[in-house]
Amino acid sequence: MSERADGASLEEIVARFGGKLVGDGSHRVVQVATLDQAGEDQIAFLSNPKYRKQLATTRAGAVILSASAAPDCPCPYIVSDNPYAYFARVADMLNPSIRHDSGIHPSAVVLPDLPTTVHVGALAFIDAEASVGADSIIGPGCIIGRGVRIGAGALLHSRVTVYPGCVIGRQAIVHSGAVIGADGFGMAREGDGSWTKIPQIGRVVIGDNVEIGANTTIDRGALGDSVIEDGVKLDNQIQIGHNVRIGAHTAMAGCVGVAGSARIGRRCTVGGGAIILGHIEIADDVNISAATLVTKSIAEPGTYTGAMPFEPHREWARNAARLRHLEDMADRIRVLEARLARLEKKP
Amino acid sequence: MSERADGASLEEIVARFGGKLVGDGSHRVVQVATLDQAGEDQIAFLSNPKYRKQLATTRAGAVILSASAAPDCPCPYIVSDNPYAYFARVADMLNPSIRHDSGIHPSAVVLPDLPTTVHVGALAFIDAEASVGADSIIGPGCIIGRGVRIGAGALLHSRVTVYPGCVIGRQAIVHSGAVIGADGFGMAREGDGSWTKIPQIGRVVIGDNVEIGANTTIDRGALGDSVIEDGVKLDNQIQIGHNVRIGAHTAMAGCVGVAGSARIGRRCTVGGGAIILGHIEIADDVNISAATLVTKSIAEPGTYTGAMPFEPHREWARNAARLRHLEDMADRIRVLEARLARLEKKP
C-alpha cells in the first residue's frame, strides 16, 4: 500500500463511514498511528481499555473511540460502536493499494487470453485454459496451473502456486509462497507396510474475500473438493488437509494444522499452532485456543483449550513426573477414603 | 491426473489386480467415488466398518469390499483382503497422470544435457552438472542446484528447490514449495552469546518412491548426509533437521518437526504436529500420535502419545491451575496416609 498524499479531513471521514464527529471537521489527517505515537496529522484509535490512560496525553490529530471514552479526549474525536473496525476502514482509506499498471510483464509466460485490466508480474507462468478476472494482480513468480479460475479483483502476491483446476474467488488476497491444490495425503497401506498413493482428483474451491497467508498450504480433495468459504482469513504457515471445509468468516492464526475431512463451522477462531484432527466437525462460533489439539467434534459454541501450562523448568519437571502417576494418586485417594470411612464407623 | 475416458470393465480390473468378482464383469466404470455418492458408472469401496450401513443403499456400479461385507452388497462387487489398497490401485488405473510432452520449455534455463524424455516446465532453472533421469518431470519454476541427481520417473511439481549436491531417487513425487538441502541449523555459541555458523557439508539423499509434501523442508547434513529411505511419505510443512535418517515406508502427517540427528525406524507413522527431538532413536513400527513431543528414544514398537486433552476453557483453566500443584497434592496424600496409619494403629 502507499500513503494517500493529501490524506482526508475528519468531515470526509465521517461522511464516508458514519459516526459522530466532535471537534474541527476541517482538520486533515494523512496517516493512522497508535495513541502514543500519533502526531497532529495522524488519527489514532482507542479500543482496548488498557490503553485508555494514553488518551489524556495523546498528541494525535483525532481519535476514534467509543462514547464512554469521549469525555477524556483532548482532541477532536469520532465516536463509533466499534472503534477498531472503524479504524480499519480509515486505515484502508488512507493507504490505498499500490496501483499496478495493467498488462503482462514481457518476462511472464501467459498462455490464455486475459482481460486487459489484469496485471501479471515478471517471470510468472499462467498455463492454458486458466482464467483471471478483471482487475486482478498476479505477482511475480506465480505459477497458475491449467484450468485454474481466479475471480475479479484478486491479488496474488509473488511466488504463489495454484495447482490445475482450482478455483479462487473474487477479491481474494494470497500471500507469497502459498500453495493451493497440492495432493492430499491419501495412501492405502499394503500388507508389507508400504503405501500405495490414491490419486487426488478433487479441487480446492475458495470463496470471495478470502485472505491466505504466506507459505500456507491447502490440499485438493481426494474425491470431491476442499472448500474455503467466503471471508475466511488464514494466517501464515497453515496446513489444510484434503476435503476440509472451513465455514464463512472463520479466522485461523499462524501454524495451525487441519487434517483431512474436518468440517469447521462459520465465524470460528483458531489460535496459533492448534491442530485439528481429521473427520471431526466443529460447530459455528467455536473458539479454539492456541496450541490446542482438537481430537473430537465440538457441537456447542464456546472457547476450548488444551495446552499444558508452562513453568520454570525445575517445577515443570517435578509436576510432569507426577503426571505419569495420576492414576496411582487417584487410587491412593480412593483407598484413603475407604480406610477413613471404616475408622469413622468405629464407636 | 485426468480421468481415463473409456474407463475399465470389472473384468479388466480383476484381470489386472486379482480379487474375486461377483456380478456382471462387462460392466464399465469410469471413476472412483464414495459409497454414498457413487453412481452407476463409478466404483466405490467399503473399508471402514462405520460406513457399512451405506452399503445397502449405494447406487455404485460396483463396490470393492471384504468377504464379510459381501452378503449385504446390492450390486456387483470385488472381494479383496485389503479393500482400501485395492481401491487405491483402481483409482490410479482410472486416473492416469497427465502426460507432459517431453522437452524443455523455451523460458527455462537448463545448463546440463538431459534425456530427451524429460519435461522441464516454464521458468525452471537447472544448474550445471545436475542430472535428471528418463521420463522425469521438472515443474515450472523449479530450481535444481549444481550437481543434483534426480532419478528416472520423478515428478517435481512447480517451485521446488533442490540445493546443490542432493540426490532424489526414482519415481519420487515432490510438491510445490518443498526445499531439499538447505543448511542445517548448526552453530557454536561463543562466550559473548553470539553464534558461529558451522558449514553444512553433507547432502540430502532421498530414496525411491518417496513423496514429499508442499512446503516441506529437509536440511542437508552437517557432516555426513540426511537420509530419507525408500517409500517414505511426508505430508506438507514438515521440517526435517540435519543428519536425520527416516526408515523405509515411514509416513508423517503435516506440520511434524524432526530435530537434527534423530533416527526414525521403518514403517513408523507420525501424527500431525508432533515434534521429535534431536539425537534420539525410534524403533521400527512405532506410531507417534498427533501433537506429541518425543523427548527420548523409543525402543519398543507401539503407539505413544503425549497431548494434553482439550476441554471447555473454564474447566481447562481449573484443571490447568491444579497441574502446577501436583507435587503438593502428592505430598498431601502421603501425609494423609501416614496420619491415617497412626490412627488405625490406635486401639
Place this chain on the structure above:
Amino acid sequence: MSERADGASLEEIVARFGGKLVGDGSHRVVQVATLDQAGEDQIAFLSNPKYRKQLATTRAGAVILSASAAPDCPCPYIVSDNPYAYFARVADMLNPSIRHDSGIHPSAVVLPDLPTTVHVGALAFIDAEASVGADSIIGPGCIIGRGVRIGAGALLHSRVTVYPGCVIGRQAIVHSGAVIGADGFGMAREGDGSWTKIPQIGRVVIGDNVEIGANTTIDRGALGDSVIEDGVKLDNQIQIGHNVRIGAHTAMAGCVGVAGSARIGRRCTVGGGAIILGHIEIADDVNISAATLVTKSIAEPGTYTGAMPFEPHREWARNAARLRHLEDMADRIRVLEARLARLEKKP
C-alpha cells in the same frame, strides 16, 4: 561450500585462531569430521563429554578439545576453552563459500543499478528502487520488492521473497522459500462476524549477521516495524508475526510461532515447535523448551517448559482422563484432611 583443496596445517590453524597446539604442527588436514569417522587428513573435536570414550580410538589427524581431555588424546591436538566454537571456525576455514561470478544472469529481471560485485541468479526479479550491497548474492528465482534494501555481503539462496520496503542487514543468509514482509494478520471484526483488513504499513527490518531458515516467514509491521536484531538465527518454518522484536543473538529452532507484538530479549533460545503468544515480553537470556506454549511475559532469565510428557498410549489415556478431574481430586484430598483432623481430635 566447497572443500579447500590443499587444507591447512595445524600450525596455520593455531596461527589464525589461537589455542595451544600439542604435536606435529606441520600435519595437514583437509576436512572436519566426527571423532569416530575422522581419518588421518581430518580434524575432529570433543565437546560433549558423552563422546569422550571415542577419543582413545580416534584415527583423526588432530582433535580440538579442552585441557581436561588432553591426557587421553592419541594424536596431535589443539586445546581450546570452547572446542565447539573453535571447531566451527576451522570448519569454516576448510569449507569456504563457493564463489559466484559477479554479474546478472541474462534471464533475471533487474530494474535498479547494482554494484558490479553483486551476483544475481537465473530468473530472479529485483524491482525498482531496490538496493543491494557489494558482494551480495541474490539466488535464482528470488523476488525482491520495490525499495527493498539489502546490505553488503548478503546471501539469499534461491526463491526468497522480500516484500516492498523491507530492509536486510549485512552478511545476512536467507534460505530458500523464506518470505520477508508479507502482511501481518491484522483485522477488525465487524458486528456480523466478518473481518475488515487493516493495512499493514510497517516494514520488516533485519540486522546484520542474521540467518533465516527455509520457508520461514516474517510479517511486516501493522504500524511501525517488525525488528530482527543483529546476529539472530532462525531455523526453518518459523512464523514471526507483525511488530515482533527479537533481541540480538537469539536463536530459534524449527517450527516456532511468535504472535504479533511479542518482544523477545537478547541471547534467548527457543526450542522447536514452541508457540509464543502476542503482546508479551520475554527477558534476555531466557530459554524456552521445545513445544512449550508461552502464554504470559517472562521477567527472569532461566529455562521454561510446558510440554506434556509422552507415554505408551494406554497409560497416557488413563492419566489423561484423570487430568480432567484434578479439581475433583483436590477436593477429595481437602475433605479427607478435614475428616481426618476431626477424627484425630477425638479422645
